[in-house]
Amino acid sequence: MHRWSQLFIPTLREAPADAEVASHKFLVRAGYIRQVAAGLYSYLFIGQRSFNKIVAIVRQEMDTIGQEFYLPALHPRELWEASGRWAVMGDNLFRLKDRKGAELCLGMTEEEVMTDIARKELRSYKQLPQIWYQIQSKFRDEPRPKSGLLRVRQFLMKDSYSFDLDPAGLDVSYQKHRDVYRRIFDRCGLKYMIIEAHSGAMGGSQSEEFMVRTPAGEDQIVSCENCDYAANLEKATSKLAPVTDLALEGDGSPLEVHTPGQKTIEDVARYLGVSPKNKIKTLALMAAEKDPKTGKSRPRPVILLMRGDHQMNEAKLSSAVEGRETRPMEAKEIEDLFKSPAGFLGPIGIDWAKDMKDVDRPVLFVDKALEGRSNLISGANREDYHVKNITPGKSFHPTAYADLRSVSAGEGCPKCGSPLRIDTAVEIGHIFKLGYKYSESMGARVLDKNGKEVTPIMGSYGIGIERILTAAVEQGNDDNGFWLPAAIAPFEIVVTSTNVRDENLKNAAENIAQRLESSGYDVLLDDRDERPGVKFKDADLVGIPYRVTVGRKVTEGTVEVVQRSTREMTDVSIAAITEYFQGKLRPAL
RNA sequence: CGGGGAGUGGCUCAGCCUGGUAGAGCACCUGGUUCGGGACCAGGGGGUCGGAGGUUCAAAUCCUCUCUCCCCGACCA
Numbered sequence: 001m002h003r004w005s006q007l008f009i010p011t012l013r014e015a016p017a018d019a020e021v022a023s024h025k026f027l028v029r030a031g032y033i034r035q036v037a038a039g040l041y042s043y044l045f046i047g048q049r050s051f052n053k054i055v056a057i058v059r060q061e062m063d064t065i066g067q068e069f070y071l072p073a074l075h076p077r078e079l080w081e082a083s084g085r086w087a088v089m090g091d092n093l094f095r096l097k098d099r100k101g102a103e104l105c106l107g108m109t110e111e112e113v114m115t116d117i118a119r120k121e122l123r124s125y126k127q128l129p130q131i132w133y134q135i136q137s138k139f140r141d142e143p144r145p146k147s148g149l150l151r152v153r154q155f156l157m158k159d160s161y162s163f164d165l166d167p168a169g170l171d172v173s174y175q176k177h178r179d180v181y182r183r184i185f186d187r188c189g190l191k192y193m194i195i196e197a198h199s200g201a202m203g204g205s206q207s208e209e210f211m212v213r214t215p216a217g218e219d220q221i222v223s224c225e226n227c228d229y230a231a232n233l234e235k236a237t238s239k240l241a242p243v244t245d246l247a248l249e250g251d252g253s254p255l256e257v258h259t260p261g262q263k264t265i266e267d268v269a270r271y272l273g274v275s276p277k278n279k280i281k282t283l284a285l286m287a288a289e290k291d292p293k294t295g296k297s298r299p300r301p302v303i304l305l306m307r308g309d310h311q312m313n314e315a316k317l318s319s320a321v322e323g324r325e326t327r328p329m330e331a332k333e334i335e336d337l338f339k340s341p342a343g344f345l346g347p348i349g350i351d352w353a354k355d356m357k358d359v360d361r362p363v364l365f366v367d368k369a370l371e372g373r374s375n376l377i378s379g380a381n382r383e384d385y386h387v388k389n390i391t392p393g394k395s396f397h398p399t400a401y402a403d404l405r406s407v408s409a410g411e412g413c414p415k416c417g418s419p420l421r422i423d424t425a426v427e428i429g430h431i432f433k434l435g436y437k438y439s440e441s442m443g444a445r446v447l448d449k450n451g452k453e454v455t456p457i458m459g460s461y462g463i464g465i466e467r468i469l470t471a472a473v474e475q476g477n478d479d480n481g482f483w484l485p486a487a488i489a490p491f492e493i494v495v496t497s498t499n500v501r502d503e504n505l506k507n508a509a510e511n512i513a514q515r516l517e518s519s520g521y522d523v524l525l526d527d528r529d530e531r532p533g534v535k536f537k538d539a540d541l542v543g544i545p546y547r548v549t550v551g552r553k554v555t556e557g558t559v560e561v562v563q564r565s566t567r568e569m570t571d572v573s574i575a576a577i578t579e580y581f582q583g584k585l586r587p588a589l
Numbered sequence: 590c591g592g593g594g595a596g597u598g599g600c601u602c603a604g605c606c607u608g609g610u611a612g613a614g615c616a617c618c619u620g621g622u623u624c625g626g627g628a629c630c631a632g633g634g635g636g637u638c639g640g641a642g643g644u645u646c647a648a649a650u651c652c653u654c655u656c657u658c659c660c661c662g663a664c665c666a
Contacts, residue, residue, distance in 0.1 A: 017600090017601070017602085017659080037657085092664080111666090144662090146660080197666095432666065460666075480626095498624080498625055502624095531628065533624090537627045551625060
């Protein structure tokens with residue numbers, strides 16, 4: 001029996017000054033967590049209890065498809081060199097040296113260690129498929145930890161890895177994870193959505209994220225109000241309303257117009273009396289390109305053309321340039337390429353690269369929204385001049401058309417055309433078809449039926465344990481505190497006796513708590529010698545879904561049951577208390 | 590890394606501009622009253638004012654450097 005009077009549950013009347021989001025404020029106030037340093041938290045008794053419940057659910061469900069390992073958090077440099085990530089991860093990877101000077105890092109994920117086991121141990125197709133998982137602390141030297149447990153430097157993650165003989169096998173492993181994740185998040189009582197995700201520069205094909213909508217989130221997700229389309233903003237596309245092109249002017253060749261001092265899209269559009277939708281936006285960037293001879297990095301111009309009213313999306317740009325680092329061009333670089341100051345840039349008069357391998361010429365990517373358009377207006381590459389009658393493919397030849405723009409709310413769903421909405425959300429899980437990246441680079445091989453060496457294909461799948469708790473708190477809170485789904489709450493019921501000095505009440509509360517506990521419920525008995533108000537406030541704060549108030553009605557043989565989320569209050573006879581919760585917390589299946 | 594803000598008892602904050610014996614509320618300890626929504630009275634303990642250096646007869650307060658934390662951005666399989 002857990003007695004509040006004996007426990008360490010340091011509740012706070014006020015939120016710490018540096019807490020901003022609800023989950024951060026409440027988890028600290030409720031005594032779940034305490035901050036140690038930026039992005040590092042201690043989990044106290046009731047916090048840890050809640051984490052344990054989440055972990056138990058994750059473990060139980062994962063065991064239905066995979067095998068649990070426990071791998072070290074400390075990894076040798078060699079493994080990360082082998083995968084190439086020692087160089088790629090940059091400052092986000094915690095690095096250190098041991099006494100002998102050997103370099104190590106703290107794992108952000110465990111592809112390397114898992115693949116290392118696979119390459120040493122897996123020999124035959126008969127051993128496939130495999131799904132291995134673990135639940136371990138992960139470390140990331142975040143440039144900016146924030147929002148309490150939402151973005152931290154050390155966190156608990158369930159990560160699993162699948163090894164299959166072929167892509168069809170990977171599809172199966174991926175689908176298994178998708179199903180199990182749904183069960184996990186359903187059991188955790190979260191309202192979530194599954195969205196298409198950006199695969200990132202790390203390669204891989206299909207990728208989906210499990211997202212919980214909340215203003216505290218960091219991701220932007222696009223979803224259809226009508227059908228099931230949902231995608232990360234980094235990936236989302238939309239149907240655009242048709243735009244009426246301008247009429248051809250003059251003899252149809254590019255026609256310069258004087259636009260003194262008109263630099264922004266809006267200025268030019270207004271000055272010429274056209275919509276920004278008929279204007280081309282020219283973005284000038286430099287990408288880091290490896291010189292094929294010297295192997296050294298050198299900047300290469302990458303120019304983007306967008307519809308005047310559209311915004312460029314960084315993730316899509318990253319895909320277009322195949323992961324190369326990019327930065328805005330400096331004024332001098334712009335002058336060198338365009339022979340014109342910024343504000344009047346355009347695609348004409350420049351010899352663009354035919355493809356990415358054509359490294360000596362500048363790259364021109366044109367957003368797909370401009371494909372098929374005609375008689376647009378762009379800068380003339382001459383100060384104070386713009387140019388009309390610009391038609392992509394005719395007036396200039398792009399290196400490639402690419403999806404570069406960010407979707408805006410209200411645009412049409414790519415599936416059904418209904419309006420799209422954009423929300424912020426927290427990512428709680430991610431499933432990802434990795435492909436051959438790690439098995440290839442680290443040299444995992446098995447023999448297939450024909451005795452031929454083949455590289456297993458991998459998937460990786462993560463769940464952020466802290467984020468489940470955080471999302472749950474964000475999803476259920478009010479001015480007084482929060483409530484957790486019973487499955488992940490530190491306790492299911494708090495039994496509050498209004499006055500422990502009254503022997504009758506004290507004994508009744510003790511008795512009820514005892515009975516509930518022996519019926520299998522997780523019960524916290526608030527037996528503190530505090531005024532009722534204090535105990536009610538604390539009960540409201542700490543996230544327990546039900547409160548049983550043992551008070552003045554005891555003489556009539558009843559107690560009050562309060563459901564925290566709805567504040568709904570029910571008088572229940574003491575004799576029938578366990579049955580009451582049978583219906584609430586253990587509904588018949 | 591760029592921009593902004595903040596470091597004063599355990600917590601929330603005032604005091605700083607205009608230098609002169611460190612404050613309030615909450616929390617904590619003792620005694621008493623109280624007991625269904627964060628009680629009241631009386632008494633009490635607790636602070637090198639983030640750190641270092643400087644100016645000054647005198648620094649929480651002014652100056653310089655530095656550390657830490659928060660927010661926005663950049664960053665983020």
